[in-house]
Amino acid sequence: xxxxxxxxxxxxxxxxxxxxxxxxxxxxxxxxxxxxxxxxxxxxxxxxxxxxxxxxxxxxxxxxxxxxxxxxxxxxxxxxxxxxxxxxxxxxxxxxxxxxxxxxxxx
Amino acid sequence: xxxxxxxxxxxxxxxxxxxxxxxxxxxxxxxxxxxxxxxxxxxxxxxxxxxxxxxxxxxxxxxxxxxxxxxxxxxxxxxxxxxxxxxxxxxxxxxxxxxxxxxxxxxxxxxxxxxxxxxxxxxxxxxxxxxxxxxxxxxxxxxxxxxxxxxxxxxxxxxxxxxxxxxxxxxxxxxxxxxxxxxxxxxxxxxxxxxxxxxxxxxxxxxxxxxxxxxxxxxxxxxxxxxxxxxx
Numbered sequence: 001x002x003x004x005x006x007x008x009x010x011x012x013x014x015x016x017x018x019x020x021x022x023x024x025x026x027x028x029x030x031x032x033x034x035x036x037x038x039x040x041x042x043x044x045x046x047x048x049x050x051x052x053x054x055x056x057x058x059x060x061x062x063x064x065x066x067x068x069x070x071x072x073x074x075x076x077x078x079x080x081x082x083x084x085x086x087x088x089x090x091x092x093x094x095x096x097x098x099x100x101x102x103x104x105x106x107x
Numbered sequence: 108x109x110x111x112x113x114x115x116x117x118x119x120x121x122x123x124x125x126x127x128x129x130x131x132x133x134x135x136x137x138x139x140x141x142x143x144x145x146x147x148x149x150x151x152x153x154x155x156x157x158x159x160x161x162x163x164x165x166x167x168x169x170x171x172x173x174x175x176x177x178x179x180x181x182x183x184x185x186x187x188x189x190x191x192x193x194x195x196x197x198x199x200x201x202x203x204x205x206x207x208x209x210x211x212x213x214x215x216x217x218x219x220x221x222x223x224x225x226x227x228x229x230x231x232x233x234x235x236x237x238x239x240x241x242x243x244x245x246x247x248x249x250x251x252x253x254x255x256x257x258x259x260x261x262x263x264x265x266x267x268x269x270x271x272x273x274x275x276x277x278x279x280x281x282x283x284x285x286x287x288x289x290x291x292x293x294x295x296x297x298x299x300x301x302x303x304x305x306x307x308x309x310x311x312x313x314x315x316x317x318x319x320x321x322x323x324x325x326x327x328x329x330x331x332x333x334x335x336x337x338x339x
Binding site for chain 2: 010016
């Protein structure tokens with residue numbers, strides 16, 4: 001299974017450690033908020049809204065270098081848009097999110 | 108170059124602001140989490156360049172562009188490849204950056220933004236008689252009379268000028284040709300279409316029928332079209 005990494009963040013930051021720290025903190029806080037909103041929308045069966053949150057989360061997934069995770073998110077976003085309940089990609093997507101949160105905790 | 112950033116995601120704005128800080132010529136004068144807030148700012152401030160996210164809740168990047176009367180240069184930023192074709196239907200869109208944006212790709216877009224202000228070339232020339240124009244097709248200047256044109260359609264880097272007899276594909280933009288065509292006959296009714304409104308057969312809510320082609324009308328362009336018509 002692929003693992004999150006900071007390759008993109010490191011390339012973006014270069015020698016600017018102040019930006020790097022600030023950006024990682026922003027990523028952590030915004031990720032938690034977005035996951036929360038996505039889960040609430042999903043529990044309320046507001047799948048259209050949930051797909052919007054998955055769309056926003058896709059960027060963070062790719063920032064952390066998760067290429068397969070991005071593909072899962074894209075497929076899941078479409079399932080939600082089309083309300084294809086049961087959602088075959090939901091568990092895989094939720095696992096990606098868990099992996100990201102755990103990874104960011106260690107930074 | 109004064110620029111603003113519009114993106115509902117703070118991390119995305121942070122990335123673009125950081126990339127802008129690497130380019131001396133760029134000055135970020137505003138960051139907005141929604142297009143609505145940016146519109147308020149643009150009512151009072153002029154900018155040269157906008158970094159615009161396409162996919163935002165309630166009011167998309169494309170909706171935002173439609174509200175601008177005289178849009179500055181726009182670089183679209185998105186996580187989706189699917190919007191690329193639609194994006195280049197807008198004359199003001201100079202590039203399309205896929206997230207996450209890298210520095211080399213960002214610099215390439217900025218170079219384009221700098222170049223476009225210098226570019227003023229057109230493959231269309233207007234002549235004194237004002238009833239026709241010449242278009243450059245395969246190094247030949249071809250005369251087209253205005254009253255023969257019923258539609259001009261944007262197709263990527265090209266436009267197709269449609270007449271009853273023939274279609275002409277020209278390497279230019281709708282923005283260039285609309286400046287050459289007389290207001291008394293032609294009107295842009297959608298980001299991809301200019302019509303000769305004297306040739307309209309009928310109009311439905313959001314489309315016109317013109318020479319057997321059904322052409323969409325943008326919400327923002329519809330009032331202007333209705334003003335031009337001789338309504339009973």
